[in-house]
Amino acid sequence: MAELEKALADIAAEMAARTDRGNVATYIPQLGKIDPQKFGIAVATNDGSVLVAGDADEAFSIQSISKVFTLTLALGEVGDALWKRVGREPSGNPFNSIVQLEHENGIPRNPFINAGAIVISDIMLAGHRPRETIGEIVRFVRFLADDDTIAIDHAVAASEQATGFRNFALANYMKSFGNLRHPPELSLGVYFHQCAIAMSCRQLAMAGRFLANDGRHPETGHSVVSAERARRIASLMLTCGHYDGSGEFAFKVGIPGKSGVGGGILGIVPGVGSMAVWSPGLNANGNSQLGSIALEMLAKAMNWSIFAPR
Amino acid sequence: MAELEKALADIAAEMAARTDRGNVATYIPQLGKIDPQKFGIAVATNDGSVLVAGDADEAFSIQSISKVFTLTLALGEVGDALWKRVGREPSGNPFNSIVQLEHENGIPRNPFINAGAIVISDIMLAGHRPRETIGEIVRFVRFLADDDTIAIDHAVAASEQATGFRNFALANYMKSFGNLRHPPELSLGVYFHQCAIAMSCRQLAMAGRFLANDGRHPETGHSVVSAERARRIASLMLTCGHYDGSGEFAFKVGIPGKSGVGGGILGIVPGVGSMAVWSPGLNANGNSQLGSIALEMLAKAMNWSIFAPR
Amino acid sequence: MAELEKALADIAAEMAARTDRGNVATYIPQLGKIDPQKFGIAVATNDGSVLVAGDADEAFSIQSISKVFTLTLALGEVGDALWKRVGREPSGNPFNSIVQLEHENGIPRNPFINAGAIVISDIMLAGHRPRETIGEIVRFVRFLADDDTIAIDHAVAASEQATGFRNFALANYMKSFGNLRHPPELSLGVYFHQCAIAMSCRQLAMAGRFLANDGRHPETGHSVVSAERARRIASLMLTCGHYDGSGEFAFKVGIPGKSGVGGGILGIVPGVGSMAVWSPGLNANGNSQLGSIALEMLAKAMNWSIFAPR
Amino acid sequence: MAELEKALADIAAEMAARTDRGNVATYIPQLGKIDPQKFGIAVATNDGSVLVAGDADEAFSIQSISKVFTLTLALGEVGDALWKRVGREPSGNPFNSIVQLEHENGIPRNPFINAGAIVISDIMLAGHRPRETIGEIVRFVRFLADDDTIAIDHAVAASEQATGFRNFALANYMKSFGNLRHPPELSLGVYFHQCAIAMSCRQLAMAGRFLANDGRHPETGHSVVSAERARRIASLMLTCGHYDGSGEFAFKVGIPGKSGVGGGILGIVPGVGSMAVWSPGLNANGNSQLGSIALEMLAKAMNWSIFAPR
Structure with a gap:
């Protein structure tokens, strides 16, 4: 544990000194206001400890990291029937690409690109009003993190609603293929709100x-999802969790992860623990630049690659 | 060990009974002659045992599985400079797609699609005649498998040379972008011969x-590649080893693997062992249909998913 | 003139007998109700005659033919600055493709595919409310056709508004690139209404x-557009007027034309006259099947190809 | 005639003064040596006159302009069966794009992009040795131009043979779909030689x-092709003759034309005459920059647009 504590402190110190921090996402105006100097990291181990460094208790917009939680929820509701409407393959394209949808009849490649997550939102809407579905998502994340203070940043949600034209395009496009069951603006309403959930690194690490x-809640031992499903979600994080930088992240870091344009990354080491990192500047693929480096350092220091003998 | 022995026997028995066996590749005429009823499986554990079932000692054309060995060799020769000419991302396209090359200036997405492997062949040619490079590859595979009987099936190599128009297209296309240093027919000569190496499941499992x-040779303990490099090769197998079915294989099987259109798959469980399976019929993505199912059953029976706590 | 009269009568008779009439567009529910047996044809010659055959006085939904009139209007308002936001090249893709927009930064290839026409609508909106712009379009078409009875079919407009998800996708997608100045739903409001204008073959031929x-109004001699602009609009009709069947139409018919999914086609023979044909069944490219054949017969009978010596 | 003579002299004078002359093609090394200051223009009218200005008697590499002559020949040999293997639509892509072939099963979009012309070469090879087919093409061009001095520049042919990797890629790619009947290197041999025919503007204008x-030889009155076929070839020139700049050329110049990367353009005004222009510098679409402008000026001065009333 001392080793992990030292690793986190070293990483936080080194990251604070870096000057090339990537670029903060500006296409969602509200996100463009975040201080690029922020850096936080947290690890929640399976034995119940939580270790943190840097700005680990400051909430940020989890954005696409929410896709891990909504996929989990939707699988719980409709099971493997979900895979008729969303694929399981890396996309080979940017996170917001629409080309693939034209070539593949409106079926998004995986649940972690925007189009896939919008279908997941649409699935969760079945029989509910958007407000109910959004409430369900927030309650689920609070439950996973054992923290009732987690909430949606409504200014961010409104910002995305007002400027998310490309997501409107994706949703309407899939609707034209019949792959959304509800009016696009309702499915998007759910999607924009889930992305606007604000969490700290500590809370995210707990939730993962x-x-x-x-698949079991570490404290209560209750099953959240089956073991097989937990592994499969982790495999999707590895192959698709970083958009068109997923191969690179697997190559360098070697652990399943999911990034968001808010600058956060959630990482999973099966049998060991869950971790979260946050640095708002993004690299060319839209993933946290320092966050990726920090997780690479951490995985190396702790020998956490899932490709290493254990 | 008895558990593994039983698992292999059960799998071989079940696979023998299956009637939906996929389709044998016919675009290489020589491969189209293989009996689709064949099925073999072998596991070489890190503690030195080898267990087999079915037609595990019958040699077949390893085809794209050879890309794992040539990538290893080429990395040994030029190191990470290799990544300037080949990417590390899943392609989101079929194994022989040329579209991606047009959009990305002749840089193939990863070393496990055809275009990427042809660049690797071109890299290994530097300073050599094709015959020398081919000899080097065969010697390396023999060394890895501890078996000097491994050889190239020259009828298969000739068959590919005569009909591999799409590979000629890929090579010439990359040459037009300057991403091949040698005449395309020379780089392809190496490529066609490496694909035509014939090995049994037992030999492949040993070689992996x-x-x-x-990264260490299990018997001698000598380092073949660094630990980091071994892990990175495994990560590429997981994200890119099954063409546009890589996400699916990771999702269902959960171990790094590399398939070939000869119907073989090489699988790796870090810290545990290496395995090979062979069934000539392919699924829609060009991967062995029963081979994929067999490895899914084996990984489940032995709890070998790298996404499981260990 | 007798020759033309006979040609029209012959064509109408032959078309009435055809059984393979293509498929009526159903993606706009209101259009799916049209009787596929309908066929009309009309020619308005530059010397002031109008000759018709078949259902030439029955109004139908002009749909994309309206793009000729709105392009003319928009060029009149903003001149060649229009071409900064819309290209002039055939698309090589279906009429509602979104792929090209992703590869070319939201600039549609030409003003006659849906995306291009939506930008034109957006241009015409400048400084106006949608209702005003729609009114201006209708007045312009009435003026061109010398017929104040021309009107919008509001049931068709409402039908498109309710189901035109792909057009919503295109508009939002271009908006994300900054190539729409107004809220997408406003530009689309104009677009859906212009498409829903109902005209007969006679009225369309007059309007063209x-x-x-x-460029001159044939009766008054007043200039509607400059001669150069009239020729350029005709050239765009020839190269882009039939979506991904434009080359085929130029090859077989040899006159500038613009088709609509309502089954109408407007054709232009410079120096001779304007013509319109209507048959609701469409071919694979979304152009009127019998309409294309009828114009091919007419152009041949009258030696009207612009590629023929005159 | 004096009017035309003056127009040509004015154009040649203005073009000589231009400094922005585009870039000479360098991907064929032999072409890169041409003096970019060259400019020639020639018009052969249907009444038998030939008027020229500038370097109109200097031979240059006709390159893709040859595709007009080989299409004519191949149509004469196999008739409309040709269209089963080549399309008639603008490509919406650069002249050497391979993407479209992957999406459309190896059928090139039209006979004027490289892939289409290679199929045409393959068609003409049927029953012949490459040398015979090449001889037939040269004889046909000499016949059309009434000039037996026209010949192939073998240095250019060799230069293309040695460096035309992208054309090798296209040919092998189509071969993999079965759309070449001969070994790709043979079809390419014909193709490279036809492109290397050297002609002056005067000779080209005569040949067109x-x-x-x-379709009739203007002096003898003999039919080279039927009137319908001549018109259809002209329509293909208009819609596809300038690669992905065809729409632009039709818009601005308004006459059917075919360009080559050697800097030549052949233009046709049905009923009036044929013309050729040459300036080696190319614009972004690979068409002669000054050649396009010169033809625009000429068409305007003489009122030759096929979209104008005549």
């Missing part, structure tokens, strides 16, 4: 523990 | 052991 | 006369 | 006369 623990 | 053992 | 007469 | 005269 079930994926490192074969 | 170093990747399950952090 | 200025393009066959170097 | 039959297309402006409804």
Whole structure:
């Protein structure tokens, strides 16, 4: 544990000194206001400890990291029937590409690109009003993180609603293929709100523990999802969790992760623990630049690559 | 060990009974002659055992599985400079797609699609005649498998040379972008011969052991590649090893693997062992249909998913 | 003139007998109700005659034919600055493709595919409310056709508004690139209404006369557009007027034309006259199947190909 | 005639003064050596006159302009069966794009992009040795131009043979779809030689006369092709003759034309005459920069647009 504590402190110190921090996302105006000097990291181990460094208790917009939680929820509701409407393959394209949808009849490649997550939102809407579905998502994340203070940043949600033209395009496009069941603006309403959930690294690391623990809530031991499903979600994080930089992240870091344009990354080491990192500047693929480096350093220091003998 | 022995026997029995066996590749005429009823499986564990079932000692054309060995060799020769000419991302396209090359200036997405492997062949040609490079590859595979009987099936190589128009297209296309240094027919000569290496499941499982053992030859303990490099090769197998079915294989099987259109798959469980399976019929993505199912059953029976707590 | 009269009668008779009439567009529900047996044809010559055959006085939904009139209007308002936001090249893709927009930064290839026409609508909106712009378009078409009875079919407009998800996708997608200045739903409001204008073959042929007469209103002699602009609009009709079947139409018919999914086609023979044909069944490219054949027969009978010596 | 003579002299004078002359093609090394100051223009009218200005008697590499002559020949040999293997639509892509072939099963969009012309070469090879087919093409061009001095520049042919990797890629790619009947290197041998024919503007203008005269040789009156076929070839020139700049050329110049990367353009005014222009510098679409401008000026001065009333 001392080793991990030292690793986190070293990483936080080194990251604070870096000057090339990537570029903060500006296409969502509200996100463009974040201080690029922020850096936080947190690890929640399966044995119940939580270690942090840097700005680990400051909430940020989790954005696409929310896709891990909504996929989990939607699989719980409709099971593997979900895979008729969303694929399981890396996209080979940017996160907001529409080309693939034209070539593949409106079926998004995986649940972690925008189009896929919008279909997931549409699935969760079945029989509910948007407000109810959004409430369900927030309650689920609070439950996973054991923290009732987690909430949506409504200014961010409104900002995305007002400027998310490309997501409107994706949703309407899939609707034209019949792959959304509800009016696009309702499915998008859910999507924009889930992305606007604000969480700290500590809260995120806590919320991810079930994926490192074969699907069980580490404290209560209750099953959130089956072991098989937890592993499969982790495999999707590895192959598709960083958009068109997923191969690179797997190559360098070697752990399943999911990034968001808010600058956060959630990482999972099966059997060991869950971790979260946050640095708002993004690299060319739209993933946190320092966050990726920090997780690479951490995985190396702790020998956490899932491709290493254990 | 008895558990593994039983698992292999059960799988071989079940696979023998299956009637939906996929379709044998016919675009290489020589491969189209193989009996689709064949099925073999072998596991070489890190502690030195080899267990087999079915037609595990019958040689077949390893085809794209050879890309794992040539990538390893080429990295040994030029190191990470290799990544300037080949990417590390899943392609989101079929194994022989040329579209991506047009959009990305002749840089193939990863070393496991055809275009990427042809660049690797071109890299290994530097300073050599094709015959020398081919000889080097065969010697390397023999060394890895501890078996000097491994050889190239020249009828298969000739068959590909005569009909591999799409590979000629890929090579000439990359040459037009300056991403081949030698005449395309020479780089392809190496490529066609490496694909035509014939090996049995037993030999393949033996040859893959170093990747399950952090880069070290399991018997001698000598380092074939560094631990980091072994892990990175495994990560590429997981994200890119099954063409546009890589996400699916990771999702269902959960271990790094590399398939070939000859119907073979090489699988790696870090710290545990290496395995090979062979069934000539392919699924829609060009991967062995029963081979994929067999490895899914084996990984489940032995709890070998790299996404499971260990 | 007797020759033309006979040609029209012959064509109408032959078309009535055809059984393979293509498929009526159903993606706009209101259009799916049209009787596929309908066939009309009309020619308005530059010397002031109008000859008709078949259902030439029955109004139908002009749909994309309206793009000729709105392009003319928008060029009149902003001149060649229009071409900064819309290209002039055939698309090589279906009429509602979105792929090209992703590869070319939201600039549609030409004003006659949906995306291009939506930008034109957006241009015409400048400084106006949608209702005003729609009114201006209708007044312009009435003026061109010398017929104040021309009107919008509001049931069709409402039908498109309710189901035109792909057009919503295109508009939002271009908006994300900054190539729409107004809220997408406003530009689309104009677009859906212009498409829903109902006209007969006679009215359409009348409205197209200025393009066959170097831009001048044939009766008054007033200039609607400059001669150069009239020719350029005709050239765009030839190269882009039939979506991904434009080359085929130029090859077989040899006159500038613009088709609509309502089954109408407007054709122009410079110096001779304007013509319209209507048959609701469409071919694979979304152009009127019998309409294309009828114009091919007419152009051949009258030696009207612009590629023929005159 | 004096008017035309003056127009040509004015154009040649103005073009000589231009400093922005585009860039000479360098991907064929032999072409890169041409003096960019060269400019020639020639018009052969249907009444038998030939008027020239500038370097109109200097031979240059006709390159893709040859595709007009080989298409004519191949249509004469196999008739409309040709269209089963080549399309008639603008490509919406650069002249050497391979993307379209992957999406459309190896059928090139039209006979004027490289892939299409290679199929045409393959068609003409049937039953012949490459040398015979090349001889036939040269004889045909000499016949059309009434000039037996026209010959292939073998240095250019060799230069293309040695460096034309992208054309090798296109040919092998189509071969993989079965759309070449001969070994790709043979079809390419014909193709490279036809492109290397050297002609002056005067010779080219002479050779194009039959297309402006409804298919008849203007002096003898003999039919080279039927009137319908001549018109259809002209329509393909208009819609596809300038690669992805075809729409622009039709818009601005308004006459059917075919360009080559050697800097030449052949233009046709049905009923009036044939013309050729040459300036080696190319614009972004690979068409002669000054050549396009010169033809625009000429068409305007003489009122030759096929979209104008005549």
